[in-house]
Amino acid sequence: MIRIIILGSGNVAKHLYKAFMNIKAINVIQCYNRKGILLHPDQELGDITNDLQVLKEADLYIVAVSDDAIKTVSDGLMFNDRLVVHTSGSSPLHTLNNANKRGVFYPLQSFSQQKDIDFESIPFCLEAEHEKDLALLKKVAGSLSKNVYEISSEQRNTLHVAAVFANNFTNYLFSTAKNICDTQKVPFEILHALILETATKITEIDPDLAQTGPALRNDTKTIQRHLNTLSNQEHKNIYQALTAAIQSKHGKKL
Amino acid sequence: MIRIIILGSGNVAKHLYKAFMNIKAINVIQCYNRKGILLHPDQELGDITNDLQVLKEADLYIVAVSDDAIKTVSDGLMFNDRLVVHTSGSSPLHTLNNANKRGVFYPLQSFSQQKDIDFESIPFCLEAEHEKDLALLKKVAGSLSKNVYEISSEQRNTLHVAAVFANNFTNYLFSTAKNICDTQKVPFEILHALILETATKITEIDPDLAQTGPALRNDTKTIQRHLNTLSNQEHKNIYQALTAAIQSKHGKKL
Ligand SMILES: NC(=O)c1ccc[n+]([C@@H]2O[C@H](COP(=O)([O-])OP(=O)(O)OC[C@H]3O[C@@H](n4cnc5c(N)ncnc54)[C@H](OP(=O)(O)O)[C@@H]3O)[C@@H](O)[C@H]2O)c1
């Protein structure tokens, strides 16, 4: 039985708690958060504390608090030489106090309160200072998901930047597409199938091979017509910047 | 029985031919293309022509040729007052010669030779000069797909621009994310689940509500660290342009 203590009561803490409930080999023996709130209605009140001083002995402490609070919380732990991990994509391993054995247990997905999470396909990016700790993290992550990776702090930082492009910036383009549709009262849902197809395709072929459109073809007539269609200056700027980027990338290849 | 003639032998022509084969109420009675090639191995040789002068009488002529060739091909038709449509997202209805009754039959999806198409969820954007013709197009599109829309030429142009953001530009961001992963030998597949989730989410909630990330939070420390991580100047430029765009959009709302 692997004994786990979860620190924090946000999105990640709650989703992890719920997921671990279904894993026989794992027992979340205690939870800490500032307000002493339950992570799940079925949790027993006695398993919750708002006092770092009364934390039990466990095999793994998961610090799932805001990035800014990881240091404070890990500095406040009253024990040594136990395995303490954070769940952040953007904080290095050494954010954690080195009085304990450190690690990272980062689920690469966006969690929100409302939405249920199916952990099975969520990639876990793991890091640990010691082989034995890494093995334990692999066991815990592997009980939730089939996608488990060993990733260094440097790689994780790179991955986090890549995720900004793949998620935040992509979502901004979707919102822009919706705004453009709105100008002519075109239902945005017409684009849903194309958007799903665009995302699915890059799981099958290299995105460079999937590139199409007027920028790639250097179809200046269409590009000009599109720019004339756009009334919002911000949309024009982004259209021009991305068209130039696609041309510079694929032009270089010719 | 609706009698259809397909003109062209490219991606769209072939996929439409194949899809119509399964529709009882539709009969593709003839096909035209310059080289006189079959659109499908099961097609009979006698149903193919490379001569516009011998086209039979049909209820609907679908001109699925390159955008630049729509005018030439429709000018070459030897009959009047029949229903002739093109399949282009970016060409106005009046590209077609007005000797015939004109329309547009635009399937909004990217077709490629290799990949089978499931038409059922592909949105069809229809336009026609006459109500009766529109009704016929709705019947034909409705036999293939459950997503059928009446869209004016102006709306279609807007939709085409929006599709560039939602597909071409998005794909470029995916390819950039992959390049960034490659610099640190991080497997790009780690991002697949996030990318699929990002796309699925906007079919459920407004993309503006789905926006997250350092740009939205105005997390200047993280933004600076990301810019330092990026070694490629083009990637830095895009990062800055999209960060500014997200801030300008969401800042204005506050
Ligand atoms: N959300 C995601 O999509 C996601 C995905 C992967 C990884 N992560 C990472 O997971 C970690 C937690 O993220 P989250 O989304 O769960 O955050 P969240 O929902 O915003 O919750 C943050 C938690 O941190 C606690 N906290 C903040 N300051 C604290 C302090 N000084 N002392 C003790 N507790 C403090 C908060 O407690 P109060 O309720 O008392 O304020 C709250 O329980 C972060 O490192 C984040 O980068 C998040």
Ligand SMILES: NC(=O)c1ccc[n+]([C@@H]2O[C@H](COP(=O)([O-])OP(=O)(O)OC[C@H]3O[C@@H](n4cnc5c(N)ncnc54)[C@H](OP(=O)(O)O)[C@@H]3O)[C@@H](O)[C@H]2O)c1
């Ligand atoms: N591909 C897509 O994803 C997609 C999606 C929606 C709509 N569309 C639209 O559908 C139409 C066809 O696109 P596509 O992708 O099927 O194109 P494609 O695969 O490139 O095929 C173009 C076809 O046009 C023919 N053609 C070109 N010039 C011609 C001329 N002067 N006279 C006669 N035939 C000529 C070609 O004949 P040859 O083989 O003899 O050269 C070929 O059969 C376009 O309007 C396009 O905008 C395409």
